[in-house]
Amino acid sequence: MINFQDIGLMSAVVMGLSQVAKELGVKVKLIPLLNLILGIIAGILYVSPGNFKFGILSGITIGLSASGFYSGVKNVRQAFRG
Known part of the structure; x- marks a missing residue:
């Protein structure tokens, strides 16, 4: 049985971990x-x-x-910054 709550939760966790990795110096193209x-x-x-x-x-x-x-948030942030 598919538990979509787990998939959604893990998507958020993975996104958070990738942000941490980015702050630690991982190249943006590797995210x-x-x-x-x-x-x-x-x-x-x-x-x-x-x-x-x-x-x-x-x-x-x-x-x-x-x-x-990640891509969506990045694009929205760029749109607001101009």
Whole structure:
């Protein structure tokens, strides 16, 4: 059974971790890849620890969602700054 709350929660956690990594000096161009890797790890370990394939699929969803949130927030922030 898919628990969308876990996927949403992990997307926010991955996005937060990627912001921390960015502050620590990780290049901005590597953030989407980092989101995907962290998402897959979260999917396997937290969302679906008993089903490896579903964990990977959930992790990809988490990583791509976190990247989309990051990109969207960045674009909105740039629009307001001019």
